[in-house]
Amino acid sequence: MKSAPTPRVPGATLIRTGAIALCIASLAGCSTIKGWFGGKDDKNTEPAKLTDIISTATVSEIWSADAGKGEGLLGARQGPVVADGRVYAAAVEGGVHAFDLQTGQTVWSHESELQLSGGPGAGDGLVAIGSLDGDVIALDAATGAEKWRAKVGNEIIAAPAIGMGMVFVRSNDGRVTAFDAASGERRWFWNHEVPTLSVRGNDAPVLGPGFLFVGNDDGTVSALSAQDGRPLWDQAIAQQEGRTELDRMADVDGSPVLEDTTLYATSFKGQTMAINAPTGQPMWLSENGGPGQVAVAPSVVVVTEPGDTVFGLDKAGGSALWQQPALARRNLTAPAIHGSYAVVGDYDGYLHWLDLGTGEFAARARAGGDALRATPVVADGILVVQDIDGELSAFRLGQ
CATH class of the missing domain: 2.130.10.10 (YVTN repeat-like/Quinoprotein amine dehydrogenase)
Incomplete structure (x- = not known):
């Protein structure tokens, strides 16, 4: 049975109701509820062979x-990141590890008592990762030694983005927090309201020249000033439309992709957009997309x-x-x-x-x-x- 996407309540890891949990966790993408609990349409919910x-x-x-x-x-x-010929990976229990990209040999391992729920981010000599309890740890990319710790108010299941002297952390309550890469001191934060019901999951912010691009659970992409978190533009990839909260789920849960000055983003609602990154203006919209x-x-x-x-x-x-x-x-x-x-x-x-x-x-x-x-x-x-x-x-x- 299909097990994703899993919806979540803002600020929590559990589903609001058992019925919705079953619907989304096991059968997302099905266009009908017919046959979900047995009957002649069972084959329509089975994975393709x-x-x-x-x-x-x-x-x-x-x-x-x-x-x-x-x-x-x-x-x-939870996935790896590659930087400077190394693969950095973490597990919920097992700490953070650096492997040689060509051979898979372990370069270093950093043990941690934290449940490291997100994947690591890497850049500028740092590896950073978040935990289920909102901890942020930054490690030396060369040795795995801990450099600093910080805290946010909600679980972190997205990899941090690192650049321009800062570590940018997206937490599960819709907040982006920027920390000083050298000291771990908080520089700024930005909040975006999370819908009552949304797809379980979010992804790393994306850095551009002076910009930070964030996919949001309401179907929008936001551009922020990387230096101070000031909002620069918002663009809806898909509209939150429908009779029920389930119908209105439009999350942009994958990191937008920046190529030159074009930003590409896609939505659980089934739409994909190419955006002029400096201005936020749409370049084209496709009726095909996903979470x-x-x-x-x-x-x-x-x-x-x-x-x-x-x-x-x-x-x-x-x-x-x-x-x-x-x-x-x-x-x-x-x-x-x-x-x-x-x-x-x-x-x-x-x-x-x-x-x-x-x-x-x-x-x-x-x-x-x-x-x-x-x-x-x-x-x-x-x-x-x-x-x-x-x-x-x-x-x-x-x-």
Whole structure:
């Protein structure tokens, strides 16, 4: 059964009602409630079965490593980050680890008594991460030694963003807090109201020249001044429309993607937008989208819809170039770009490489045996993914 997205109440990790929890956690993306509790439509809620494919790409696993006890059913989409030839990863129980990107060898490990619920962020010689209790810790990227700690008022399940002398932390109550990267002193904070019901999860803020871009649970993207948190513009990716709170869920839960001066963002409501980043003006709007991050290639923008159809959108205008529906209800991750392919992971630990030109399957591999929820990360031609049990797997495309 599909297990995401999971809705949450602002400031809490639990669902408001058992009925809504069952609806979203197990069956999100279904267009009807018919058959949810048994009956002739049960097959319509089952994950699509994998069929044999003709591989046109060669994929090999080059290493695997263990980051500790993973997120399990937490819904945090806890994943790694790559910087300066190292993979930084954390687990809810197991601390923070640095691995060599090429070999998977452990460079350092930092033990922690905290439940580290978000993925780490890395940059400017720091690795920063948040906890279920709102703790923020900053480590020396070279050695893993702790440099400072800070606190926010709610759980953190998004990776911090680091740059311009600050660490930017998005907490689950809609607040962004900026800390001085050297001392951990709070520099500013910004609040954005969270709807009564929203999809469980959020993602890291994105840095641009003088800007901080934040995806919000009400379907908007906000641009802030990175120096002082001053709001610069807001743009709705999707409208909160519908008769019920469930219908109105429009979260922008994946990090927006900035390429040059264009910002790409997608919504759980099923819409994707290209935005002029300096002004906030829309450039195009597509009626295909989903709760995770977009993947941006030279001519294609790839999105995973809530029902787990993968779409390739024309980068210039947003029209659908292709779709791949064969992974329906397999609880797919957001896509990543790996060479000439889009890659998504699923609830059974499989990775699927799709041709960027056609959406056809090119390769498949299994990363451990547990569900993949975090977006795969690609650096120096290597794809790294983390499963919900805390296991990391690295893959390389063959010649």
